[in-house]
Amino acid sequence: MIFDFLFNVHHCNHDKVDPALDLEYCPDCGELIENQWFITRCACCGVKHKSIVRNGKVVPVDNFCHNCGSNEYTVERLPQINFFDVNFAVVIKKVFCSKNKESYTQCWTDAKQESDIQVLLPQSL
Ligand SMILES: [Zn+2]
Ligand SMILES: [Zn+2]
Numbered sequence: 001m002i003f004d005f006l007f008n009v010h011h012c013n014h015d016k017v018d019p020a021l022d023l024e025y026c027p028d029c030g031e032l033i034e035n036q037w038f039i040t041r042c043a044c045c046g047v048k049h050k051s052i053v054r055n056g057k058v059v060p061v062d063n064f065c066h067n068c069g070s071n072e073y074t075v076e077r078l079p080q081i082n083f084f085d086v087n088f089a090v091v092i093k094k095v096f097c098s099k100n101k102e103s104y105t106q107c108w109t110d111a112k113q114e115s116d117i118q119v120l121l122p123q124s125l
Helices: 002-009
Strands: 023-025 032-042 051-054 057-060 073-078 090-097
Touching (some): 051 090
Antiparallel strands (some): 032 090
């Protein structure tokens, strides 16, 4: 599994970084960490889904929309977290400016391809 390999190489989860802040230095590894918040929405009716990160991808907790039964969804990045999205959103702690050339960056395609947004090379869970 490629993900196992990546996680073994990059093992700091930046757990001490406060997700309420936009940017903070991780006290464990010294990297500047950017908190990126994402939510998922039903592609059919637009209702918000509670979101989790699975295999490095932001996905809805539920397989099907509770409102319309669709299994299509879109992923949106939130410019900042607010109190009414916090129950739905998931945070990804991304190294903002890496000092370590061997660390990985996470690449998001801004262009939405139908309802499918790709996540390449997740750097941590
Ligand atoms: Zn760290
Ligand atoms: Zn729906």
